[in-house]
Amino acid sequence: MPASPDERRFFGAILEELGMGEWPGGTIAAQQRLAVRLMRKADVRMLVIDELHNVLSGSRTRQCVLVSNCPSCSRDLWAHWLGSQKPRVVGHCDHCDFRLSKAIARPALRAAAGLQGRLLKLKRTGAEMPPLGWIDWSTFPAIADLGMYAIWVDTADHARETVFSRIVRDLGMKPDQRLFIEWPANYGSLVMMTCMLADWPNRLQQTLHDLQSLNIDGIL
Numbered sequence: 001m002p003a004s005p006d007e008r009r010f011f012g013a014i015l016e017e018l019g020m021g022e023w024p025g026g027t028i029a030a031q032q033r034l035a036v037r038l039m040r041k042a043d044v045r046m047l048v049i050d051e052l053h054n055v056l057s058g059s060r061t062r063q064c065v066l067v068s069n070c071p072s073c074s075r076d077l078w079a080h081w082l083g084s085q086k087p088r089v090v091g092h093c094d095h096c097d098f099r100l101s102k103a104i105a106r107p108a109l110r111a112a113a114g115l116q117g118r119l120l121k122l123k124r125t126g127a128e129m130p131p132l133g134w135i136d137w138s139t140f141p142a143i144a145d146l147g148m149y150a151i152w153v154d155t156a157d158h159a160r161e162t163v164f165s166r167i168v169r170d171l172g173m174k175p176d177q178r179l180f181i182e183w184p185a186n187y188g189s190l191v192m193m194t195c196m197l198a199d200w201p202n203r204l205q206q207t208l209h210d211l212q213s214l215n216i217d218g219i220l
């Protein structure tokens, strides 16, 4: 997969792998149809896509939260059979047999999807990142890492839960939505950064206060 793909490059890379050479041009829909047709002809059984969030497309309101656990029993979905030589039909949870195609997509928080869009631009060209100002890609991960370090390292679970509850409240979500966010995953980090950047540096300072164990000097 290209390092920072969009839909066109994503399907272009598949077509190239299937021996079609460079895509001569045309709509993304036509490119997608051809890629799917050729994969069927080549008897492709599985497409493993890493870093899928890079190819999310559509309007912000259509972007969904990617999860790695079963919507029915909440257990992790592991592809532990990847090395198997036997054909495998993927469609059910191994634990509770829930049919994964029946899962209802949960829309991503609009502000978090907006931040993701700005981060993709930042990665390519640098970007204006209010309220931090103009920054390049090497700077933002350092800022995000400090925030994540403060949340996850040497902090008590109850203090962290206080932070998550406040983030959900500050972002205008219902309290129980806290339970549906995988906080250690990419989306959880995105939600946390969305909240902190919306009132920077006050919410960062409030977070450090809630965690009761660190101050800004402590994480630098």
Ligand SMILES: [Zn+2]
Pocket: 070, 071, 072, 073, 074, 075, 093, 094, 095, 096, 097, 098
């Ligand atoms: Zn399950």
